[in-house]
Amino acid sequence: MPALALLLNAFVWGVSWFPFRQIAGHGLHPLWTTCLIYLAIAVPMGVLRRHAWKGFAAFPMLVVLGLAAGFTNVGFNWAVTQGDVVRVVLLFYLMPLWSVLLAWLLLGERPTGGALARVALALTGVAVVLKAPGTDWPVPSSLPDWLGVAAGFGFAVTNIALRHLRQAPGESRALAMFCGCAFVAGVAALGGTALGAFDSPLRASSGWLGWAALLGTAFVLANVCLQYGAARLAASTTSVIMLSEVLFASVSSVALGAAAMEPRILVGGSLIVLGAVWAAFARTPVQRDDRASSSPT
Numbered sequence: 487m488p489a490l491a492l493l494l495n496a497f498v499w500g501v502s503w504f505p506f507r508q509i510a511g512h513g514l515h516p517l518w519t520t521c522l523i524y525l526a527i528a529v530p531m532g533v534l535r536r537h538a539w540k541g542f543a544a545f546p547m548l549v550v551l552g553l554a555a556g557f558t559n560v561g562f563n564w565a566v567t568q569g570d571v572v573r574v575v576l577l578f579y580l581m582p583l584w585s586v587l588l589a590w591l592l593l594g595e596r597p598t599g600g601a602l603a604r605v606a607l608a609l610t611g612v613a614v615v616l617k618a619p620g621t622d623w624p625v626p627s628s629l630p631d632w633l634g635v636a637a638g639f640g641f642a643v644t645n646i647a648l649r650h651l652r653q654a655p656g657e658s659r660a661l662a663m664f665c666g667c668a669f670v671a672g673v674a675a676l677g678g679t680a681l682g683a684f685d686s687p688l689r690a691s692s693g694w695l696g697w698a699a700l701l702g703t704a705f706v707l708a709n710v711c712l713q714y715g716a717a718r719l720a721a722s723t724t725s726v727i728m729l730s731e732v733l734f735a736s737v738s739s740v741a742l743g744a745a746a747m748e749p750r751i752l753v754g755g756s757l758i759v760l761g762a763v764w765a766a767f768a769r770t771p772v773q774r775d776d777r778a779s780s781s782p783t
Contacts, residue, residue, distance in 0.1 A: 553669075
């Protein structure tokens with residue numbers, strides 16, 4: 487059951503691009519969609535679980551967790567709505583790179599030889615994915631590419647924050663993440679609308695409501711499944727199962743014409759996934775940098 491729960495979580499996120507695109511087709515930008523969905527989740531939770539707010543006084547790091555989760559969702563949801571889904575998901579899963587760098591800078595965990603090898607493997611995979619014909623350098627070439635990379639970085643920060651908040655109540659962590667997603671998406675959506683980058687949500691047709699309700703319900707279910715499964719399985723097992731999101735996203739997007747599965751994408755994606763699997767099963771001793779470990783961060 488825990489493994490099936492994690493698979494369901496990965497499935498929800500792997501195919502979330504489709505309802506986001508359906509909602510966008512009705513005139514509602516993914517930033518507004520993200521804001522409204524998480525607002526609809528956060529407000530009832532904040533009212534019904536008022537005791538969860540007490541965790542913010544005891545664990546100020548919850549604010550960082552919320553902001554990181556917000557940036558992650560804004561980048562990922564916007565990217566999969568506009569770009570090649572497979573490319574976005576692969577760039578999002580650059581966890582070996584970001585985790586090593588952030589753990590070094592924020593936690594004082596000096597990278598081992600194996601960690602550096604995983605970073606090199608992941609970077610090689612990214613270079614293969616991004617080195618499209620006619621480009622001189624393998625760098626992100628579009629807004630969805632950059633959003634995918636930024637969302638992956640935000641996801642790594644989220645994981646680092648969760649490691650700091652192991653002692654915080656689970657409901658407080660969930661409330662922080664839901665509120666952070668609503669806040670960051672709301673600020674970005676208001677700014678984009680004010681600058682004329684996209685239309686006001688008032689101009690969207692009402693057809694988006696059903697898709698948004700379905701997506702919001704799926705996100706709540708996915709969060710419950712994640713907490714249930716991750717609490718009962720080893721971290722390495724959880725990490726590998728969650729990588730099935732790449733499979734769900736790839737199969738669904740290629741089948742529905744939202745992505746092109748080229749040999750270059752297959753090779754580069756395999757290297758990125760291999761690096762993530764390697765990181766999941768790594769059992770190397772932590773080397774601490776005394777200067778970094780003394781940081782209040």
